[in-house]
Amino acid sequence: MAPAAVISPSILSADFANLAPEAKKCIQAGAQWLHVDVMDGHYVHNLTIGPPVVKSLKAAVGTSAVLDCHLMVTEPTEWVDDFAKAGADIFTFQLDAVAPSCLTSETVIPEELEKAKALMKAIKGAGMKAGVCLRPKAAAACVAPLVEAGLVDLILVLTVEPGFGGQAFMPEMVPKIEALRKAYPDMDIEVDGGIKDSTVGAAAKAGANVVVAGSYVFGASDLKAAVSTLQAALDAAAA
Ligand SMILES: O=C(CO)[C@@H](O)[C@H](O)COP(=O)(O)O
Numbered sequence: 322m323a324p325a326a327v328i329s330p331s332i333l334s335a336d337f338a339n340l341a342p343e344a345k346k347c348i349q350a351g352a353q354w355l356h357v358d359v360m361d362g363h364y365v366h367n368l369t370i371g372p373p374v375v376k377s378l379k380a381a382v383g384t385s386a387v388l389d390c391h392l393m394v395t396e397p398t399e400w401v402d403d404f405a406k407a408g409a410d411i412f413t414f415q416l417d418a419v420a421p422s423c424l425t426s427e428t429v430i431p432e433e434l435e436k437a438k439a440l441m442k443a444i445k446g447a448g449m450k451a452g453v454c455l456r457p458k459a460a461a462a463c464v465a466p467l468v469e470a471g472l473v474d475l476i477l478v479l480t481v482e483p484g485f486g487g488q489a490f491m492p493e494m495v496p497k498i499e500a501l502r503k504a505y506p507d508m509d510i511e512v513d514g515g516i517k518d519s520t521v522g523a524a525a526k527a528g529a530n531v532v533v534a535g536s537y538v539f540g541a542s543d544l545k546a547a548v549s550t551l552q553a554a555l556d557a558a559a560a
Pocket residue numbers: 331333334356358391393481482483484485486487488513514515516533534535536537
């Protein structure tokens with residue numbers, strides 16, 4: 322069965338002084354997940370959200386939304402337990418943070434592959450779903466041994482360089498989404514970066530079933546209409 326369509330607004334573009342009401346507005350508008358961009362100032366030059374904020378967000382939304390945590394950090398392994406305790410549902414890490422060979426080769430070198438596998442086992446062992454993120458330069462083929470090992474719950478395709486919201490969608494990432502959907506018909510494939518009314522169709526038609534959108538959703542004059550537009554594009558692609 323094809324995986325369910327999901328909208329995951331990125332709270333990076335929310336008003337952090339009003340995070341709980343902003344999150345609840347998204348849920349009331351029909352969003353099923355909330356995307357939490359975690360940046361450590363090392364992997365990318367930005368500092369955002371850590372476990373205390375995830376804990377408060379979880380307390381505010383309970384089980385009404387999945388907390389979809391996207392970790393752009395240099396040492397994801399160090400954060401598994403803290404995010405699990407805070408209430409993260411999905412822990413997605415940058416594959417190149419643990420396996421930099423994915424940026425220059427279609428095959429991850431064995432030592433790095435073992436590190437990625439150990440991390441994913443730890444994520445699942447801590448009770449979270451394990452996601453693997455491919456930044457634009459990371460080769461799609463590199464996820465194959467991880468999927469074959471049964472460790473991948475979600476593949477996130479970044480359609481911008483990591484670090485900031487509000488960047489332009491990279492259309493050259495569409496073939497990567499298509500290749501992953503062809504290889505993994507039942508996998509949650511998430512697209513993240515520059516998603517709005519004019520770009521969501523291409524990502525959805527290529528096979529993404531989970532769409533992240535930050536500046537489009539929180540910058541909209543009508544947040545509910547923005548979420549509905551994204552949902553309609555996913556529904557049209559699935560039909
Ligand atoms: O992970 C990232 C950026 O590194 C994203 O989740 C962005 O925060 C999405 O923002 P928009 O491109 O939708 O404004």
